[in-house]
Amino acid sequence: YLQSLDIRKRQLGDDHPDVAQxxxxxxxxxxxxxxxSEAKNLAKQALVIYQNRxxxxxxxTQNAAVTVKSLYITGLLHCNIETLFGILQVLAQQANLPELxxxxxxxxxxRIENNPELLSSIRESLQQQTEASDGDT
Incomplete structure (x- = not known):
């Protein structure tokens, strides 16, 4: 990926959508x-390029926005992307929202970012799951 990034920057310029990819x-x-931290910084750079171009x-652009926001929320929840998308699936079903x-x-x-009660509730649930799985080992 680093070599691909370097080649694309040299051949296409720093603000080309392929560089963002x-x-x-x-x-x-x-x-x-x-x-x-590194992931969030790179994702933000990609998002800016996509938005501008x-x-x-x-x-x-929308994929990059999801990546940036997901990385931010995973930091708030102290979980990984897979866990976060599982949470989003459950929330979508509960809210009768269309596919994810x-x-x-x-x-x-x-909604998670702007609702401290929801954020706290998800954190508590994740903590309980971690404790339960730790107790099973």
Whole structure:
């Protein structure tokens, strides 16, 4: 991913959508490795490029926005992306929202971010799950 990013920057310039794709791919890799700070910074860079070059409504921009917001919320909840998307699935079902697409995911992520009671409730639930699984070992 680093080599791809370097090649794309040299050949296409720093603000090309393909550079943003490489930044986003690298961000997802870092997230999977637990390097959340690095992942968040790269995802934000990708989002800015997509917004400037493709506009806010483009699917790549929306994907990047979900990535940025997801990384932020995982930090608040102290969980990984997979756990967060499981939570979003449950919230979507409870709210009778359509399938979990980018628009629905962003809506739910903003709801979590802007609702301290919901955030606290999710944290408590995650903590209880962790304690229960620790007790099973």
């Amino acid at each position: 490489s930044l986003n791919n690298l961000a997802l890799l870092y997230e999977s490795q637990g390097k959340y 493709l506009g806010n409504e483009h699917p790549n 697409n980018n628009e629905t995911a962003l809506t739910l992520l903003e």
